[in-house]
Every structure is written in structure tokens, then in C-alpha cells.
Amino acid sequence: MLSILYLSRCTLRSAPSKLLAASSCNSRQASRQLITYTRHCKNNTGITQGNKLSSLIKSNGIVARFCSSSPQPKNSKAVGYWLLGCSGMVVTAVVLGGVTRLTESGLSMVTWKLLGERLPRGEDEWQAEFLKYQQYPEYKYKNSNITLSEFKWIWWMEYAHRTWGRAIGAVVFLPAAFFWLRGYLDRGMKIRVGVYCALVAAQGLMGWYMVKSGLEDRFQGPSDVPRVSQYRLAAHLALAFVLYSGLLAGALRVLRPFPARATFARVKELRSVTAFAHGVKAMAFFTAVSGAFVAGLDAGLVYNSFPKMGDHWVPDDILAFSPTARNFTENPTTVQFDHRALGTATLLAATGLLLAARGKPLSPVARRVAHGVGAMAWIQVGLGILTLLHYVPTPLAASHQSGSLALLTLAIWLTHEIKLLKYIPK
Structure with missing residues (x-):
């Protein structure tokens, strides 16, 4: 992610010189136009010209049109960095989700509230939370010997994963509303941001739908291992990857923009x-x-x-x-x-x-x-x-x-x- 941030500060200054290398040095081969940097070549007057962008713009009207930029939404770079930050948060969520699954902590929280569960305060509330957990298959068939301190550890793992997911929702929805209302988003980006918000909401709902499958009374006994549905787990992960891919692609479009007034x-x-x-x-x-x-x-x-x-x-x-x-x-x-x-x-x-x-x-x-x-x-x-x-x-x-x-x-x-x-x- 750091390398992407570094490259986003670069401009396409060298692109015109690469694309038009053949026009300034006749010895160039056409097949090398996209990767050959403009070298120093002598013109008719014997004066050496360098590869400065300003010289090319003055001497070539096509390059001037290529380098000109159409009006952009104000401070559009801020939108790019926001999307890049959101994609980084999704990476962390995927890693946290994987660790939660590997440590078998995902079924420790048996309730789900939109704005988050209240933290237990004091031993009495922890005991009450533990009693809730004891009513479900994972405790009955697998963790019947678990202690309260061990339960607290897996509960905190799941709590961290859910809290991070809600933080992603806040970081996506609130800046999205700000950028939208302040005119930072063009028409294409508005569509993208709308899709991102829908994916975040779907991801949260799918997360609870997945956990619910491991809490259902569908396990036959001690030989059957309580676990979430592999179908819902795959859907949950797929949504995370789709959301991440969209956020990263959107960030690249802003931070590494395509040239204005150019033909694909x-x-x-x-x-x-x-x-x-x-x-x-x-x-x-x-x-x-x-x-x-x-x-x-x-x-x-x-x-x-x-x-x-x-x-x-x-x-x-x-x-x-x-x-x-x-x-x-x-x-x-x-x-x-x-x-x-x-x-x-x-x-x-x-x-x-x-x-x-x-x-x-x-x-x-x-x-x-x-x-x-x-x-x-x-x-x-x-x-x-x-x-x-x-x-x-x-x-x-x-x-x-x-x-x-x-x-x-x-x-x-x-x-x-x-x-x-x-x-x-x-």
C-alpha cells in the first residue's frame, strides 16, 4: 500500500516523451515508443534539445492537447486517499476475520446489534454473557470445559473483528456523504461510491447471517463439529474481496488518473x-x-x-x-x-x-x-x-x-x- 501511495504522487510527465519519442528522434523504432525515453537529439540548427516537457509542449500542439486537463472536482486527490485508506481497512478486516476463524472465536458472541454490543462491566455481566454462550451448540458439543477467562479471550477476538467492521462502515459512509454534498465527486465516482456503500452494508449483514448459521440447532451431537456454513463463509469473504478490489481500483483512478483528451x-x-x-x-x-x-x-x-x-x-x-x-x-x-x-x-x-x-x-x-x-x-x-x-x-x-x-x-x-x-x- 505504501508503494501505491508513493507512486500516486508521480504524474504522467514522462508519458508524452515516451509516446512521441519517434517524432523527436527518427532513429527510434515504432515498437519502442511506449518505453523509450526521449534522448538528446540535434535539430536542423544544431541546437541540442533535451527531454523537458516544456520544450515538447511548445513544439508540438498534439502534446499540448495531451497534457491539458479538463476541469476536475475540487481536491479530488483527497477522495483517492480516502478510498485507499478504506481499502487498507478492509485488508485488516480480512486478516482479523481469518484469525478469528482460526482461533474458533467467531461463535462466542451470540447476539448482534447494528450499532454494536455493550461491553460487559464487572464479573456479573461477564457471567451473564457466558451463560448466553452456554445455550448454543459450540459450548454444548465442543467447549463444555471452557473457563470464564478462556471465554473472555475468544469473546474479545470476535468483538475486535465486529468493531473493526463497524469502523469501516463509519469511515466509508460519513466521508462519502461529505464528499458527495461538497461536490468532490464526479458522476462516475458517485456511482462507484454508492456501490461501495451498498457492499459495506451487505458485508455486515452477511457477517451476521454467517455467524447465525453456527448458532442454529442443526448439529446432531458430539461427533458433529459446530461451525458456520461454508457457503456463507465463502460469500462473506467474496464480498470483502469485491469491496477491496473496488476501493483499490477507485483509488487508482483518482491517484493515477488517465490522461485527459486522449483516446483509448x-x-x-x-x-x-x-x-x-x-x-x-x-x-x-x-x-x-x-x-x-x-x-x-x-x-x-x-x-x-x-x-x-x-x-x-x-x-x-x-x-x-x-x-x-x-x-x-x-x-x-x-x-x-x-x-x-x-x-x-x-x-x-x-x-x-x-x-x-x-x-x-x-x-x-x-x-x-x-x-x-x-x-x-x-x-x-x-x-x-x-x-x-x-x-x-x-x-x-x-x-x-x-x-x-x-x-x-x-x-x-x-x-x-x-x-x-x-x-x-x-
Whole structure:
């Protein structure tokens, strides 16, 4: 996130010189126009001209039109930093949610109030809260020996997660109203902000709907482990990723804006890189959602070996459930196998992206981000393997979940940088 903040301070001063390098130095090849910096070339009078933007603007009317800017909403950068801050808060919420799930703290709070639960004050109120918890399946079938001090610890974990979620709601809704009423948002951004607010509300409701599934009287006895529905858990995580992706993309549009009065064109040399970048973005998202099914079914605790699952590449019980479709969302073996397959496909796509980026007309920033995508994919797969081999320890599992967000972040950033390169002066 810090690197994005740093790059947001940069302007597109070098873009015109890159795009029009061939017009000032005839020896340039057209295919290198997007990445070649303007070098010193002698004109007819023998005077050396540098690559200063002011010289180009004076000598070229197209560049002047390219560099001119249309009226913008006042202080639009503030909107960008606000969206970037909100996306950072969503990252923290995802990490907190993962730790809450790994420490099995999510079902410790059995009530939900829109503006937040009141903190227990004194031992009597803690005992009353503990008595509420004792009425539900997790205590009856799993934690019947838990002490009050142990209950307090898991209660505080869930309280921190819910409080942070409400803080995100406040940080999204209140500044959104301020920026909207003060005229900081253009028409497109108003639509985006409306969607962000709807996603935040949906995320909160889905969070409680998910927890409610673990409090229902649907567990058959001591052999059945009380847990939230893996379907609702996956929906909760997917909404968080969609919200994060939207906030980050919106922030990049403001902090790394597309040039005004320019035409979007398809650059043939960038087609393969663009396809791989979008592929990695989609694969990272679906792999993360499949990870929610792994977490919901505790599927990381079966077949803790790699690359084989036990003694087989494809386990015998991969399609043990009937009908067959149930296996993909309810069979822990199948769910883990699917997650491995999706992770491997994401790694291959990221590696393909890295290879496709070689020799392509990318800006220095886009090239560095492409390398970051490839490196992060390998790190993420490594974290996943270590998490599996060590029977899902909380630090490794939380790092693995955070790695999925880091990979998605780099993929979104890369697609934005590639799109910047496709804006050509009219």
C-alpha cells in the first residue's frame, strides 16, 4: 500500500516523451515508443534539445492537447486517499476475520446489534454473557470445559473483528456523504461510491447471517463439529474481496488518473500481457474463495502432504458424496484438491505473465509490478504448502490468506498501469 501511495504522487510527465519519442528522434523504432525515453537529439540548427516537457509542449500542439486537463472536482486527490485508506481497512478486516476463524472465536458472541454490543462491566455481566454462550451448540458439543477467562479471550477476538467492521462502515459512509454534498465527486465516482456503500452494508449483514448459521440447532451431537456454513463463509469473504478490489481500483483512478483528451486504443504488443494480468486477477479471486470452503470445512487438516495427497495424486474419496455435485462444496477432500488445483493454475498464469512481459513496451512501473505479481504468486504457493504441511498453524494460515490479498492487489495495480499505456493523444 505504501508503494501505491508513493507512486500516486508521480504524474504522467514522462508519458508524452515516451509516446512521441519517434517524432523527436527518427532513429527510434515504432515498437519502442511506449518505453523509450526521449534522448538528446540535434535539430536542423544544431541546437541540442533535451527531454523537458516544456520544450515538447511548445513544439508540438498534439502534446499540448495531451497534457491539458479538463476541469476536475475540487481536491479530488483527497477522495483517492480516502478510498485507499478504506481499502487498507478492509485488508485488516480480512486478516482479523481469518484469525478469528482460526482461533474458533467467531461463535462466542451470540447476539448482534447494528450499532454494536455493550461491553460487559464487572464479573456479573461477564457471567451473564457466558451463560448466553452456554445455550448454543459450540459450548454444548465442543467447549463444555471452557473457563470464564478462556471465554473472555475468544469473546474479545470476535468483538475486535465486529468493531473493526463497524469502523469501516463509519469511515466509508460519513466521508462519502461529505464528499458527495461538497461536490468532490464526479458522476462516475458517485456511482462507484454508492456501490461501495451498498457492499459495506451487505458485508455486515452477511457477517451476521454467517455467524447465525453456527448458532442454529442443526448439529446432531458430539461427533458433529459446530461451525458456520461454508457457503456463507465463502460469500462473506467474496464480498470483502469485491469491496477491496473496488476501493483499490477507485483509488487508482483518482491517484493515477488517465490522461485527459486522449483516446483509448488497443496496443497489439500489450495484448498477451493484458490477458495474463486479467487472468491472474480472476484466478487469485476464485482461489481465495475456494480457500473459504477449505477453512469452513477444516479441509486443511486432511491430507497434510505435498505434492501428493497421501499416496495418490487423486485421492480415492474425492467423489465419495452423492450426488456428485455435493463433493465440490461439502467433501473436505474434494475442496482441498480444488484449492490445490486453482492455486497451481494461478501460479502458472502469474509465471506466464512474467514471461509475456519480457520485451513488451511496458513502463518502468508496470514492469516492476509485473515482476511483483510473479514473485508474489510463488511466495503465496510456498506459504500454502507450509501451512498444509504444518497442520494449519495460525501465523502461517493468516499469512497465506494475507498473501492472496497481496497478489490480488498487484494484479489490479498492473491492469491499471497497462491501461494507462493505452491512452494515446488525439
